[in-house]
Amino acid sequence: ERTIQRIAAGEVVERPASVVKELVENSLDAGASRVAVSVEAGGTEGIRVRDDGVGIPEDQLEAAVAEHATSKIADIDDLEAGVGTLGFRGEALYTVGAVSRLTVRSRPPGAEAGAEITVEGGDIGEVRPAGCPTGTTVEVEDLFYNTPARKKFLKRVTTEFDHVNTVVTGYALANPDAAVSLEHDGRETFATEGNGDLRSAVLAVYGREVAESMVPVDWEPAAGADEGLPANRVTGLVSHPETTRSARDYLATYVNERYVTAGALREAVLEAYGGQLAPDRYPFAVLFVEIPPDEVDVNVHPRKLEVRFDREAGVRAAVESAVEEALLDHGL
Ligand code: ADP
Ligand code: MG
Numbered sequence: 001e002r003t004i005q006r007i008a009a010g011e012v013v014e015r016p017a018s019v020v021k022e023l024v025e026n027s028l029d030a031g032a033s034r035v036a037v038s039v040e041a042g043g044t045e046g047i048r049v050r051d052d053g054v055g056i057p058e059d060q061l062e063a064a065v066a067e068h069a070t071s072k073i074a075d076i077d078d079l080e081a082g083v084g085t086l087g088f089r090g091e092a093l094y095t096v097g098a099v100s101r102l103t104v105r106s107r108p109p110g111a112e113a114g115a116e117i118t119v120e121g122g123d124i125g126e127v128r129p130a131g132c133p134t135g136t137t138v139e140v141e142d143l144f145y146n147t148p149a150r151k152k153f154l155k156r157v158t159t160e161f162d163h164v165n166t167v168v169t170g171y172a173l174a175n176p177d178a179a180v181s182l183e184h185d186g187r188e189t190f191a192t193e194g195n196g197d198l199r200s201a202v203l204a205v206y207g208r209e210v211a212e213s214m215v216p217v218d219w220e221p222a223a224g225a226d227e228g229l230p231a232n233r234v235t236g237l238v239s240h241p242e243t244t245r246s247a248r249d250y251l252a253t254y255v256n257e258r259y260v261t262a263g264a265l266r267e268a269v270l271e272a273y274g275g276q277l278a279p280d281r282y283p284f285a286v287l288f289v290e291i292p293p294d295e296v297d298v299n300v301h302p303r304k305l306e307v308r309f310d311r312e313a314g315v316r317a318a319v320e321s322a323v324e325e326a327l328l329d330h331g332l
Contacts, residue, residue, distance in 0.1 A: 012095050015154060016043025016143060017163035019100075022092035023138050024171045027051035028178060030136065033194060037168050038183035042160030044143060052135040055108030058115040061127050065093045065104060065119050093138075098122040099150070100143045106136040121146040165189060166249060169205050170259040173252050173286045176201040198237060202286060206250070210284050213240035215330040217287060219322030230295050230311045231318035236287040238323050241273055241332055244281035254288045255296055260307045265289065268316040272323035276332075289319060 013019060020037060027035045030053025040046035056064050096102055097119030107114030114132035118125040144151035154160060161184055172180035172192045179194030192204040203211035214237040221231070239250075253265040269285050270277070277283065295310040309315045 012091075013099055013143075013150075015163060016047055016160050017167045019043065019047055019096050019140055019143065020049070020164050021167045021171075022096065023047070023049035023140075024168060024180075026092065026138075027053055027136065028171065028175060030054045032135065032178060034135075034179045034181075035171075036181045036183070037164075038186075039161065039164055040185055042157035042184070043164050044154055044157065044160055045141070047140040047143070048137065050135065050137040052133070055111065055134065055136055056104065056106040057108055057111065058127060061104060061106065061115055061117045062124065065097050065102065065117060065124060067091065067094050093119075096140055096143075097124070099147050100145065101141045103139040103141075104136065105130050105132045105139075107132050107134050109134045162249075170252055172205055173198070173201050174254050174257065174259055174288075198286065202237060202284075206284060210239060210243055213243035214238060214284065215240070215326050215332065217322050217326040219318070219325055221318065230309075230314045231289055231291055231322075233290040234287060234319055234322035236285065238269070238272075238287070238326055239284035241276035241283065241327070244277060244283050246280055246282070248282040250282060250284040252286045255291055255307055256293060257288065258298070258307075259305060260298075261305045262307050262309070264309065264312050264316045265319055268319035269323055271316075272320045272327065276327075285323070287319065287322075289315065291315060 016039065020039070020043060024035055024037060027049055030051060032051035032053035034050075034052045036048075036050045038046075038048045038050075093102065093104065098121065101121075102119040103116055105114060105116035114130045115127050116130035116132070117127050144154070164184075165182065168180065168182045169190075172178075172182075172190070176192065176198050177194060177196045179192055181191035182189040190205050192201040199211055199214065202214060217234060217236045217238055219234040248266065251266050251269055253260055253262060253269075255262070255265075265287070269283065269287070273283060291309065297308040297310070
């Protein structure tokens with residue numbers, strides 16, 4: 001049974017970045033105002049996420065790493081909204097613990113002392129007292145040590161770190177209220193201030209030149225707009241047409257506050273720049289799109305961030321208008 005569980009977990013946890021995504025999401029769910037991520041060797045050797053959130057009471061630590069651990073499923077809609085990350089809700093820590101050495105250490109505010117629990121390849125250990133600050137620290141070591149087939153699929157350290165960086169950047173930009181930091185092999189990659197300002201978060205992540213070149217997007221369909229534009233609102237920041245990079249990794253898109261990838265959104269952004277971009281150059285964009293939830297399919301692929309839209313052409317047109325308008329407003 002343990003073997004089956006391990007193989008299933010290896011199917012679901014694809015790479016270090018998938019672990020980081022789940023841990024950061026948990027920290028933000030816990031109301032953290034600081035989330036510090038640090039990884040070793042692109043996350044292949046170690047991952048640590050520390051937060052100052054509500055913590056996990058000692059008597060709930062074991063449940064948190066057990067199967068079906070969730071404290072969050074309120075109704076069937078929540079369940080549906082939750083599918084699309086690691087398996088179902090309440091499985092992330094359990095699944096990660098099946099394919100690594102996982103330690104969860106926590107102290108809720110007000111608790112006199114902290115406690116920790118370790119899971120090794122699915123074996124759940126005893127809860128022990130642990131000295132720790134308020135909040136939760138999750139450590140993942142030796143990811144895939146017991147699933148060599150999965151370990152073989154890992155790419156070079158730099159590639160794995162790129163994936164980790166993309167994920168942490170995505171959450172940092174979506175949550176400017178939280179101070180999010182990332183460290184690789186002991187060196188800081190970025191640290192946002194958590195002052196609530198999106199441009200300040202962009203500055204921390206992408207640097208001054210990019211942050212200063214960005215113009216605000218704030219679009220709503222005109223009153224009585226045609227039915228083909230299902231987006232309710234598009235907000236965010238997009239860069240000057242000359243502030244570009246040669247990779248398209250700098251388009252961070254969010255649908256209903258959820259970090260997603262959608263070809264349609266990326267294409268709409270590029271379309272809006274029209275002929276202004278030099279060949280093979282891509283702009284920076286951080287865009288939040290609000291769409292009626294029943295028009296978004298988040299379950300395209302259980303492991304990925306992909307979404308699909310019922311009225312894709314309409315969403316695309318809305319995003320294109322939003323970006324075009326922002327550029328025009330600033331004489332770009
Ligand atoms: P889910 O997030 O879907 O509930 P997880 O396996 O990711 O499932 O986490 C299990 C439970 O552990 C959560 O429901 C939550 O109660 C608790 N938990 C996990 N991480 C944290 C954290 N960083 N801070 C506070 N509680 C946490
Ligand atoms: Mg979770």
